[in-house]
Amino acid sequence: MLKIAVCLKRVPEMELRFAIGADRKSLDQAGLKYEISDFDGYALEVGLQQVEKAGSGEVVAICLGPDGVQETLRKALAIGATRAIHLKSDDVPFDGFAIATALAAELKDGGYDLILFGKMATDTASGTVGPMTAELLDLPAVSAISYLEVGNGRGTAHRDLEGATETVEFPLPAVLTIDEGIARTRLASLKGIMAAKKKPLESKPAQLGKVSLTVESMDLPPERAAGRIIGEGSDAVPELVRLLKTEAKVL
Amino acid sequence: MPTFFAFAESRDGSLRKVAFETVTAARQAADAAGGGEVHALVLGAPGIAARAEELGRYGADVVTVVEHAGLERYSPEAFAATAAARIKSAGARAGFFPASAQGRDLAPRVAARLGVSLASDVTSFELQGDALLARHPAFTGKIVVTLRLTGTPALVSLRPGAIAAAEQPRSARVEKAEPAADPGAARVRVTEMSQGGAAKLDLGEAPVIVSGGRGLRGPENFKLLEDLAAAFGNAAVGATRAVTDDGWRPATDQIGQTGRVVSPNLYLALGISGAIQHLAGMRTAKTIVAVNKDKDAPIFKIADYGIVGDLFEIVPRLTEEIKKVRASQ
Numbered sequence: 001m002l003k004i005a006v007c008l009k010r011v012p013e014m015e016l017r018f019a020i021g022a023d024r025k026s027l028d029q030a031g032l033k034y035e036i037s038d039f040d041g042y043a044l045e046v047g048l049q050q051v052e053k054a055g056s057g058e059v060v061a062i063c064l065g066p067d068g069v070q071e072t073l074r075k076a077l078a079i080g081a082t083r084a085i086h087l088k089s090d091d092v093p094f095d096g097f098a099i100a101t102a103l104a105a106e107l108k109d110g111g112y113d114l115i116l117f118g119k120m121a122t123d124t125a126s127g128t129v130g131p132m133t134a135e136l137l138d139l140p141a142v143s144a145i146s147y148l149e150v151g152n153g154r155g156t157a158h159r160d161l162e163g164a165t166e167t168v169e170f171p172l173p174a175v176l177t178i179d180e181g182i183a184r185t186r187l188a189s190l191k192g193i194m195a196a197k198k199k200p201l202e203s204k205p206a207q208l209g210k211v212s213l214t215v216e217s218m219d220l221p222p223e224r225a226a227g228r229i230i231g232e233g234s235d236a237v238p239e240l241v242r243l244l245k246t247e248a249k250v251l
Numbered sequence: 252m253p254t255f256f257a258f259a260e261s262r263d264g265s266l267r268k269v270a271f272e273t274v275t276a277a278r279q280a281a282d283a284a285g286g287g288e289v290h291a292l293v294l295g296a297p298g299i300a301a302r303a304e305e306l307g308r309y310g311a312d313v314v315t316v317v318e319h320a321g322l323e324r325y326s327p328e329a330f331a332a333t334a335a336a337r338i339k340s341a342g343a344r345a346g347f348f349p350a351s352a353q354g355r356d357l358a359p360r361v362a363a364r365l366g367v368s369l370a371s372d373v374t375s376f377e378l379q380g381d382a383l384l385a386r387h388p389a390f391t392g393k394i395v396v397t398l399r400l401t402g403t404p405a406l407v408s409l410r411p412g413a414i415a416a417a418e419q420p421r422s423a424r425v426e427k428a429e430p431a432a433d434p435g436a437a438r439v440r441v442t443e444m445s446q447g448g449a450a451k452l453d454l455g456e457a458p459v460i461v462s463g464g465r466g467l468r469g470p471e472n473f474k475l476l477e478d479l480a481a482a483f484g485n486a487a488v489g490a491t492r493a494v495t496d497d498g499w500r501p502a503t504d505q506i507g508q509t510g511r512v513v514s515p516n517l518y519l520a521l522g523i524s525g526a527i528q529h530l531a532g533m534r535t536a537k538t539i540v541a542v543n544k545d546k547d548a549p550i551f552k553i554a555d556y557g558i559v560g561d562l563f564e565i566v567p568r569l570t571e572e573i574k575k576v577r578a579s580q
């Protein structure tokens with residue numbers, strides 16, 4: 001019997017073209033579509049696989065945000081989560097510590113063996129909430145793992161560094177954040193989608209911490225100066241090398 | 252006088268390049284604040300103290316060295332407890348960590364222990380009165396967010412390579428200290444560290460990156476890129492997500508928003524079409540070269556120099572030319 005919490009974030013679909021809103025601090029909401037953040041999807045898959053391996057248990061999907069995130073949670077239920085908890089907050093601050101505070105308050109007495117996160121949300125790209133939540137709960141934590149083995153109340157994980165891989169051992173309960181390469185998110189089946197409608201989804205107010213990190217402004221990244229095609233085929237190679245030497249001065 | 256803290260990352264008894272970058276950032280912050288002391292912290296196995304003076308070259312006034320046999324590898328709990336204790340006892344105005352694999356794990360832990368937030372993966376920053384403004388690429392690199400961080404200490408993790416290490420020599424005072432938590436009692440233990448090819452340059456540190464996409468047609472053809480990298484002598488080989496997803500190259504070689512984000516002097520995109528997610532990982536390279544058979548490939552829009560054609564002819568020719576250049580240097 002393994003009890004696992006998976007903390008998910010609802011993010012805009014990243015393939016879309018983004019525009020900045022009139023306040024210059026937020027995205028223009030027109031035309032945005034939402035999905036589960038990639039890494040959080042992998043975390044959900046890891047949770048489901050661990051429960052399947054253990055033979056029994058539950059996967060609880062947790063999401064903080066406005067009412068719209070209930071759709072995200074239904075998706076997680078359709079994919080296979082047992083039940084869901086919506087921490088309601090009309091704003092989702094950029095401040096990871098404020099969010100970790102709310103999650104820790106919810107997770108504290110949950111009796112979870114594992115609490116899983118994606119290694120970062122694809123929108124804010126900060127990767128702070130998982131490790132911060134672990135510290136607030138005073139639980140062992142390993143971040144950005146690419147391999148996991150759990151048994152007898154302990155776990156082994158791999159973490160990729162620049163040019164090296166760490167093997168990390170830890171006792172349960174623990175907090176883990178999931179990198180890619182460990183699991184691909186399964187698709188919801190039609191049966192899963194039907195079943196999800198009847199699975200429990202509890203909504204309660206999020207107890208956000210104090211917000212001290214806010215968005216001052218948003219900008220589009222500076223364009224690189226237009227490049228040039230210097231030629232076709234291998235005959236252009238000497239000219240390329242000359243330019244790299246004399247113009248770009250990178251050789 | 253305010254104090255500015257810098258975490259100096261080390262591995263295998265040596266300081267990493269990002270250590271000089273965090274110290275440089277702390278020095279810049281101190282100077283911008285009208286003066287202040289830079290306190291650097293380095294943890295490691297006995298012997299790491301010999302490296303302390305190197306941090307003085309980049310502007311550290313005080314280097315706290317914590318030597319312990321249990322700190323030969325990263326020990327997240329002992330590192331976090333020690334960094335939090337040093338920041339607190341110094342009353343630091345701000346603290347700088349690298350947004351490296353280690354720093355991305357450590358910095359949020361330290362922040363939570365101190366009860367403050369963290370501006371993560373920052374490319375530039377400035378102090379503005381009681382606030383710290385930090386720029387951070389988000390939304391797969393499509394948006395640059397300027398963040399306002401209030402409160403003290405203001406903790407920041409810096410994108411590797413974003414702030415160039417700059418020498419500003421001082422004779423640093425070296426102080427030895429004990430870890431604030433016993434590494435021997437840690438719950439989380441790094442039991443092994445395997446190197447991904449000892450002699451290989453890391454993507455984050457290599458001045459030149461030779462990167463391949465689906466245009467290589469198969470894993471065996473990456474030999475062409477390895478030969479080119481060897482000809483440069485200071486190059487690492489990277490890949491696109493499509494390539495690592497298909498298992499042609501290890502996931503750790505992936506360059507892009509969800510993989511490594513790099514800023515080399517020279518980036519060669521070979522057989523790479525230029526998907527947004529890949530561009531987010533390399534668009535800050537100083538010079539970009541693209542080779543692709545499709546003249547309309549999006550990579551040509553951001554490449555400084557492009558060659559249209561068959562990379563299986565062009566890359567070997569380039570390898571020969573680079574060999575000639577290197578032989579003459």
